[in-house]
Amino acid sequence: MYESRENYLETILILSQKNGSVRSIDIARELNFSKPSVSRAMRLLRESGHIITDENGGIVLTELGLKKAKSVLERHQILTEFLMKTTGVSEGIVEKDACRMEHIVSEEVFEGIKKFVKNKSQ
Structure with missing residues (x-):
């Protein structure tokens, strides 16, 4: 897995532990990245099975994503x-x-x- 994707997963895990829920804008703020960059990365992580998006736009790590995020x-x-x-x-x-x-x-x-x-x- 690419370093940038690992960083996104790690950030999602940290933010979810801190705030409970995570949205793309939270990730963009935390990493100081543009919203379009984060949206693209989230699409790739969704396609690879590492995250899902809930009905409120919240980003949730799948079992696969959680395992990788915890490792990183x-x-x-x-x-x-x-x-x-x-x-x-x-x-x-x-x-x-x-x-x-x-x-x-x-x-x-x-x-x-x-x-x-x-x-x-x-």
């Missing part, structure tokens, strides 16, 4: 924690880098980082 969010959170604990770099820089890394890190490296973070937290 977990990667973001773990990588952010790892980078904060190991680099001594500002949180803003760490957040940006973790967001990029979450899409390219291999499963093996991610699992190693996850173990490292878990062991350091105990």
